[in-house]
Amino acid sequence: MEKFDVIVIGGGHAGVEAALASARLNKKTLMLCLDYGTVSFMPCNPAIGGTAKGHLVKEVDALGGQMGLSADKALLQIKTLNSAKGPAVFSLRGQEDKALYHEIMLDVVKNTDNLTVLDKEASEILCKDGKVEGVATTDGEKYECKAVVLATGVYLNGAIIIGDYVKKSGPSGFRAANRLTDSLVKLGVPMRRFKTGTPARIYRDSIDFSKMEIQLGDDSDRFSFMSPHSTFVEEPCYLTYTNAQTHKIILDNIDRSPLYNGTILSVGPRYCPSIETKVMRFKDKERHQIFVEPEGANSEEMYIQGMSTSLPHDVQEQMYRTLPGLENCRFAKYGYAIEYDCLDPLGMYPSLENKAVEGLFSAGQMNGSSGYEEAAAQGLIAGINAARKVDGKEPLVLGRDEAYIGVLIDDLVTKGTNEPYRMMTARAEHRIMLRQDNADMRLTPIGREIGLVDDNRYARYLEKKEMIQNVLAMSQKTMPREEVDELFATLGEETPQKTPTLGEICRRPAVSYADVRRFIDFPCDDEALSAAVVELKYEGYLKKEQAAVNEQKRLENKLIPKDFDYESIKALRIEARQKLSEIRPLNLGQASRISGVSPADVAVLIVALR
Incomplete structure (x- = not known):
């Protein structure tokens, strides 16, 4: 029996981060995946980031994870969401070339020291006296290990559902994993069943984009603090809408929907409902937004975001063709729902170790969450803690005041979830402290201490930290009157009688970091200056928030x-x-x-x- 320190079951977004973290922490690691094609595969939307999800990607990157670096190399478009609101809720979202992203990640995985990848299906968790001892595969092989990370995504007893058609399958035609659930139940791990869904993919050349609103990106920063601000060929997205005719077709065929005729009994994601659920739930709405997004630079397929469905093929064709621009659309793939097994996250410690089996960790949709980013974040923590378990070290548990990752995991293991859990900024009570711009300042020292942050990343962290501190050190200094007058004239505001300090200038709502640049006479890049200005602008709020955190820590x-x-x-x-x-x-x-x-x-x- 071949020996490993850590075995990761699953090669999706959670599994890859877990395997890379374990291997980079010098643990002999095995990653089992059903097919090499499933490695970091995007079975649903071809995008990374989004509201709160962008925060998670930044945090994974700051700790030394991989998702942000790879996403930056596969960009088709990037933009900052919520840019009209405060910086606490600014969130990056990148449109991704899904095939390229998979290739990049597969290359990283194959070229990582200490990491072996096998396309095999796990059938059993081997245990003795309540502790993990290894993993058996369906081909009869057994592999010894000291810790296991379950990252099975939607593959565990997966079932594709379209109308009255039901087939055991993983997403996008990949096979399901049908043996592992029985092993987990025998070990006392409580299981449940969730569902999610995906829209149809439409051939690009069958769409009339002139009837849609073009949606372009902006010149936002990248996901990784280590990525250069390089250029890429931008691909536009498009916006169209459903209408009364669309809704009538859905309502006329609602008895053929697996969601409403009793075929699907499992719980789906509240914040990513199917089009039939939206029409049934919001009958007063005259239309729903539908975004048409490219699946890749060289892909013929477009992803129809907002039209997730499990209605039969003929109904899908009718309703899709009611949308402006899709009147003559041809289907590359039909939408479907997928049911899958997952565990109850209340059965885990905050380290993501299972309470029933020592050395058994889990991450991603296996834990009842939804989303690539939530999966990657949990995978990173599970991989770190599996490696630390092998070494006999205390687990890494991030607080709710330290990271969105901490909020995500604490919500799952403390509150549980009765539906696929999605991260949102509203879930983070300390969100003004947990901004995208300071993810590295919060977490890179932790990543360094753990052993995932290399010298180059740490040097960049120290450089940025020094720049920020130099700006903050100027906060009480009065700025040159002539430059102050010039700034206020540019802003169209009345110049204050008393010459303001830098801190007072930054606290003005109309002032951005670009406006402050004129007062900085030392090296300070835009990323550092922007972060410093946010600290000064919200200084009062941050002090109040820190006091609340200190009070909570007494309980922690x-x-x-x-x-x-x-x-x-x-x-x-x-x-x-x-x-x-x-x-x-x-x-x-x-x-x-x-x-x-x-x-x-x-x-x-x-x-x-x-």
Whole structure:
């Protein structure tokens, strides 16, 4: 039996980050995938990033992960979403060449030291005395290891559904993994079933783009803090809309929809509903936005975002052809729903290790989340912690005040989810501290300490940090009057009688980092200057937020013994006792965030733990 330190099951966005992290931390790592074609494959939208998701990509990059670097090399278009709002919610979204992205990632994986990739299906997790010992594959082979990362995506007992057609399958025609669920159930891992869906792909040459609104990108920064601001050939996206005719076709055929005739009973993503769900749920809406996006620079196929469906082929053809520009469209692939097995994330520790089996970690859609970016973020943490488990080190657990990754994982393991979980800025209570622009300042030192951040990245971090500190050091200095007058004249604002400091100038709503450039007489690139100006602009808010974080940390630092007997604390409400006994929070902070645990229950716990 060949020996490895860590085995990663799955080669999607979670699996690749987990395998790369483990291998880069000098652990002999095996990644099992059903097919080399599934490595970092994008089965749904050809894009990375988006609201809150862009934050996750930046954080993965800052810690030493791969997604941002590869996404920057496969860009077709990039733009900053929410640019009219505050910097806390600025989010990068990149249109990607999905075939190129897969090729880039496959090349990285194949050329990473300590990493072996095999196209085999895992059939069983081998355990002894509640601890992981290895993995068996369907061809009868067994591989020994000390930790396993489950990153099976939507492949576990996957079933494609279109109308009344149901077939065991993974996405896009890849085969499903049909043996592993039984092994997990036998080990005491509670399983459930979720579903997601995807729209049709339409041949580019059958679309009349003149009837659509063109959507271009902007000159935003890149996902990776290490990527040069290089040029690429931009591909436009297009906007069209559904109409009354579209909605009538859907409503007339709703009894043929697997979502509404009882064929699909599993739960789908709330924030990425099918077109039939949108029409049924929002009957007062006259139209819905539909974006038409390229799948690649050389691809003949266009992705029809907003038209996810599992209606039969004939209904899809009718309804798609009601959209302006799609009247004569030809189908490259039809839309479908896919059901899959996943586990209950309440059965995991914040390290992403399973409570039922020591050494068993999981990431991505296996944990009940949705999205490439959520998967990559969990994969990175699971890979890091699997490697640290092998070394006998404490796991990396990021706080809700440290990263969106921390919010994502804490939500999953503390609150659980009854539907595919999507990251949103509204979920992060400290989002003004967790901006895209400071992801490296927050997390690169942690990545360096862990061992994933190389010398080049760390040198860039130190350089940027020094630039920011130099700008912040000027915040109390009065700026030259002549330059101040010139700036305010440019802004069309009245010049203040008292010459302002740099900090006071930055706090003016109309002032951008480009306006501040005139006052900087030392080397400071745009990325660093922009980050510094944001720090000064929101200085008051940031101080208040930090005070709230410090107060919360008092609870986070109060640990709860793993074997603590909640049933013996009769002052706790029955619901609180049940929830606390089930989830077993590691500290009072985590306990306070459990649904069903009130502030009064936390006060009782504080007394009981003294």
